[in-house]
Amino acid sequence: MKHKFQWRRTLTAACIVLASVSGSFGAYANDIKIGVVDTERILAESAPAVRALKKIEKEFLPRDKEIKEMASQAKALQELLEKDGKTMPEADRRNKERDLANLNREYQRAQRQMREDLSLRQNDEVATLQLSASKAIQIIAEAEKYDLILPLRDLVYRSQRMDITDKVIKALADK
Template sequence: MGVVSPALAQSSIGFVSLERILREAPAAQRAQKKLEQEFSLRGQELSKIAEQLKKMQGSLEKNALTMSESERQKREREFGDVNRDFQRKQREFNEDLAQRRKEEFEGVLERANRAVRQIAEAEKLDIVFQNEQVVWASTRIDITDRVIKALEDTRAGK
């Protein structure tokens, strides 16, 4: 491998898993629940339209040979209209969800970054890596649990 410089050998290092923070921190879990509640009705509506499309397609495939040409064209047009509407609603849903997710989790990430800085300063860490970029690290230098606790402490006003 490589040679470790004396400066690096004396450095104090930590790492944090932002993925774990976004999955386990109560603030992140609350944000996720809020998003699920906010978007559940639209998600259910999309599911109903998808089911309607399946039925329409099944009916078309099943009855295509027995329908008149004009009836088949009419049903294909209806299917196309519903499908275009579904695609539009699904695209809008995904865009809105992505935007709201960004808004909700931005605050959690800002607070997490502040907590990382505070912990790094308090523990005199020279550098903190995100563990998604680390191949291996000792649990001794993992500060993720302390960051999650700090996020809750700041919420509780401690």
């Protein structure tokens, strides 16, 4: 009961403070300039993001080819065992089954390692891009005298004229 009373008292005090401040705040509200930025679009569409994606694809292409080659070897060995396994000598069949099991293990290990390495590289590139984007946003905010710039992802509503994403993407392209 005491807790409810304290909660009401705090809420009432907060309302009184807000009511008294809102009168003086109204005069400053017209001077505040707020912008929003779509970070997901920047990470997907900006020139540095596109370059980073191409760089990573080029970097991981040889490993991807190697893994695909392992998969085709395993498939060929599996098909051979299915086709001729019953007619080949027991020792040959066991050797081929062991080779297939080893190849499958190696394939899974290589795939897992590539996924981990790819994830690390992508995270590095995203971190670099976020840093560049933050600098570009700060430069735009200072040049155009913004008081506040918010990320778009958590907003319920925003006016299109507040969105500076295209300006940030252009600023990053100019670098």
